[in-house]
Amino acid sequence: MSGMTRGPALLFSILLASAAGPALGQGAVSALKGHNSNAPVDVEADRIEVQDRADRAIFSGNVNVRQADLTMNSARLTVAYSGGTSGTQIQRLDASGGVTVRSPSETARGSVAIYDLDRRLITMLGNVTLTQGANTVNGGRLVIDLDSGRSTIDGKGVGGASGGRVTGRFTVRPSGN
Numbered sequence: 275m276s277g278m279t280r281g282p283a284l285l286f287s288i289l290l291a292s293a294a295g296p297a298l299g300q301g302a303v304s305a306l307k308g309h310n311s312n313a314p315v316d317v318e319a320d321r322i323e324v325q326d327r328a329d330r331a332i333f334s335g336n337v338n339v340r341q342a343d344l345t346m347n348s349a350r351l352t353v354a355y356s357g358g359t360s361g362t363q364i365q366r367l368d369a370s371g372g373v374t375v376r377s378p379s380e381t382a383r384g385s386v387a388i389y390d391l392d393r394r395l396i397t398m399l400g401n402v403t404l405t406q407g408a409n410t411v412n413g414g415r416l417v418i419d420l421d422s423g424r425s426t427i428d429g430k431g432v433g434g435a436s437g438g439r440v441t442g443r444f445t446v447r448p449s450g451n
Contacts, residue, residue, distance in 0.1 A: 306344065306377050307423025311391045313342040315364055317351065330354050339367065346387065348373040366390050373398065381405045382416055394420040402427065411442040 320335025331353045339346040349371025355364045367389040375382045375396065385400025398416040404427065413427035429438030 306380075306396070306418055306420055309344055309377075309394075309420045310342050311394050311420060315367075316340045317353070319351065326357075329356055337369070339369075343378050345376045346373065346389070348387070365392050379406055384416065396420065399430075408445045409443065411440065413440040414438040 317333055317337065317339050319333035319337040321333070323332045323334075325331065333351040333353070334349065337346075337348045337351045339348075339351065346367070346369055348369035350369065352368040353364055354366040354368070355362050357363075367387075369387040369389075370385065373384050373387040375387055375398065382398055382402065382404045384398035384402040386398065388397045388399075389395075390397075396416075396418045399414065402413050402416045404411045404416060404425075411427055413429055415428050415430045417426045418424075427440050429440055
């Protein structure tokens with residue numbers, strides 16, 4: 275999160291990139307570009323089940339995750355980690371059940387979210403909505419590359435189902451301003 279506010283141009287570029295296909299998808303930039311995925315991850319929930327032999331922890335009920343300026347809320351979260359002499363290293367967060375991911379200037383909602391800390395990718399699936407101010411883009415899948423800030427929304431749904439379309443609604447500045 276760079277701290278800079280990126281106005282409606284971000285969502286407009288995402289819509290154009292998505293409508294034009296993957297070749298132009300490289301032009302959209304997320305406010306999460308450069309997010310510090312090495313920052314500590316704080317998790318709170320109603321319940322936790324630790325499965326040490328499987329190197330995972332399952333949080334359920336009102337799950338709240340915070341890493342730097344990124345927050346994620348869901349009904350359920352599975353944390354995949356590796357243990358060693360240097361401590362526990364989180365590798366991946368799999369959230370489900372009405373997932374919301376927020377940065378200071380954007381909010382994304384979907385059925386499922388996968389945050390791969392090693393690859394620095396956040397993927398959201400299922401009735402995805404990305405909102406920035408009064409501007410909104412809807413689709414089946416959102417992928418945010420935290421290194422490049424590249425965001426792609428397409429019509430694919432959960433399980434790779436295709437056939438959906440990307441839609442958007444954008445505010446327009448009144449003429450004369």
